[in-house]
Amino acid sequence: MVAIIDYDAGNIKSVEKALLLLGQEVEITRDRDKILRADKVILPGVGAFGDAMDKLHQYGLTEVIHEVVRKKTPFLGICLGLQLLFERSDEAPGVEGLGVLKGEILKIPEREGLKIPHMGWNSLDFPRKGRLFQGLNQNPYVYFVHSYYLKAEEEDIVTATAEYGVLIHASVEKDNVFACQFHPEKSSDVGIQILRNFVAL
Numbered sequence: 705m706v707a708i709i710d711y712d713a714g715n716i717k718s719v720e721k722a723l724l725l726l727g728q729e730v731e732i733t734r735d736r737d738k739i740l741r742a743d744k745v746i747l748p749g750v751g752a753f754g755d756a757m758d759k760l761h762q763y764g765l766t767e768v769i770h771e772v773v774r775k776k777t778p779f780l781g782i783c784l785g786l787q788l789l790f791e792r793s794d795e796a797p798g799v800e801g802l803g804v805l806k807g808e809i810l811k812i813p814e815r816e817g818l819k820i821p822h823m824g825w826n827s828l829d830f831p832r833k834g835r836l837f838q839g840l841n842q843n844p845y846v847y848f849v850h851s852y853y854l855k856a857e858e859e860d861i862v863t864a865t866a867e868y869g870v871l872i873h874a875s876v877e878k879d880n881v882f883a884c885q886f887h888p889e890k891s892s893d894v895g896i897q898i899l900r901n902f903v904a905l
Contacts, residue, residue: 705729707742711759713749722889722899734763744903745772749784754796756784773804773881778905781883789883795852804881806857815869821851822868834863834877836898844894846886
């Protein structure tokens, strides 16, 4: 069973729909026991960093996420879910992230000709090809919607990057923890392959 963590963030239903397409049993839940019993856990999300951390604390989910990570259950953060795994964000100064991984979330710098948020299709480069990207060609296109980007402290966990006026750490992998800044559930066949690779772990 794949547990999708429910903390009132946007975009949960489209993640569920993509997983159902792959024939997975899916549960959207904030129940601690169900999350800890799941074979795989996903933290999706569209929204604001500070509000999201408030909700995770309010629902008692921060410690549950740390338990999932300690148990070595495959865990996937998507979009805001990636950002929350890190230590801090420019979007919410003074708010601590989950700190599962080391790094910070920075504002995409203003640049002439670039619209913020970064919204739409962009290609990925693979500095080191992680397990999520097995079976994909070089430079696949995926769908992004974000105004803040990850700068990971440990470069060796970065499995995909994208360029948008700045180098974006677009995906990371460390032990059982995976995360994508882009939306695999909105990234057509490429995204379905990424989710298929995740559920096959």
